[in-house]
Amino acid sequence: MKARHIDHVNLRIPEDGVETAREFYGDRLGFGIEDAPFRADEKPFFDVRLSATGVIHLWPTAEFDPPEATNYDHVCVVVEESLEAIEAELAEAGVELERTLESPLGATGEAVAAYVRDPFGYRIELKERV
Structure with missing residues (x-):
């Protein structure tokens, strides 16, 4: 088997966290929100579009448990901007x-990265492109 890239990551969010997620991932981080099938009740999750080949599926659920150090660490997203531009944005x-x-190691090598938390407690690593 020869993997090419990660297609998607599934993250649970609180049932009442849909608008908060749209605002954080879409408005504040600037990623695309694809939610037409979710709003039409055609699927139980909506997407945060990271790139042409990667998304985060956000699943609103009544049984949400915030991430803890023992069950989650972070998702890394490689971005085009420099660390200075990331910090400014x-x-x-x-x-x-x-x-x-300064130099966390990842799939594409070492590059500087910034870490933030989303409103639900998930850590997101925003990493400069190598």
Whole structure:
């Protein structure tokens, strides 16, 4: 088997967190929100479009348990911007920067990264392109 890339990640969110998720991922981080089939009750989740080949499926559920150190660490998204541009965009959007790392190792090599938390407790790594 020869994998090419991760297609999607599934994350559960609180049932009443749909608008909060749209605002955070769409308005504040600037990713695309694809939710027409969700709004039409054709599927139980909606998508955060990261790139042409990657999405995060957000599943609203009444049985949401926030992530903990023992069951989740983070999702990494490689972005085109530099760390300085990432930090500026986060500050402008009012998104708190949790920390930065000089050279976390990932699938594409080492590059600087910024870490934020979404409104549901998920850590998101925003990593410079190598």
